[in-house]
Amino acid sequence: MDTDWKDIWGDPETNxxxxxxxxxxYLADKLRSVPVHLSSGDGTAGVLDPPGFEDEYIPGLEDPDEPFAEDVVSPTETLMDRESKAVAQQLQKAGADVTTHFYKGTHSPQYWKREFQRSLPMLLYALGTRPAGR
Incomplete structure (x- = not known):
């Protein structure tokens, strides 16, 4: 990735x-009328991962505040899982229409495709193009 992630919203501490x-x-109250689907793997190898899979090295994950379990092969997805669960909890507290799918798996395209297909009925319904079949 050639983009500095801080170029998006600035430094998370100073901005x-x-x-x-x-x-x-922080916007959970404003999302009460928007159907939301959150999903993520837990960072361990899942059914869609090839044997021996490990995420690419990502600087900054060497010494996280909460060390990763021994069986984690995708630190990125482990962090996404923690964040997704926290957001889901906030949305549920706010009374939002949120569905979740948390599973064993990594930060990989095969999971993104599956989760997009899983959420498609909800997305189409939200756009007014399909009946609610979720």
């Missing part, structure tokens, strides 16, 4: 308010 204005965790 904290800007981050909060774009963070669904």
């Amino acid at each position: 904290r308010e800007n981050w909060k204005q774009h963070d669904p965790y």
Whole structure:
């Protein structure tokens, strides 16, 4: 990836308010009327991962505040899982229409495709193009 992630909303510490204005965790009350589907793997090898799979090295994950379990092969997805569950909990507290799917798996395209297909009926319904079949 050639983009510096801080170019999106700035540094998360010095530009904290800007981050909060774009963070669904802090915007949960405003999402009550929007159907939301959240999904993520837990970072361990799942049914769609080839044997021996490991994520690419990502700088900054060497010494996380909460160390990863021994069986984690996708630190990125482990972090996404924690964040997705926190957002789901906030949305549920706010009374939002949220569906979740948390599973064993990694930060990989085969899971993204599956989850897109899983969420498609909800997305089409939200766009007014299909009856609710979820």
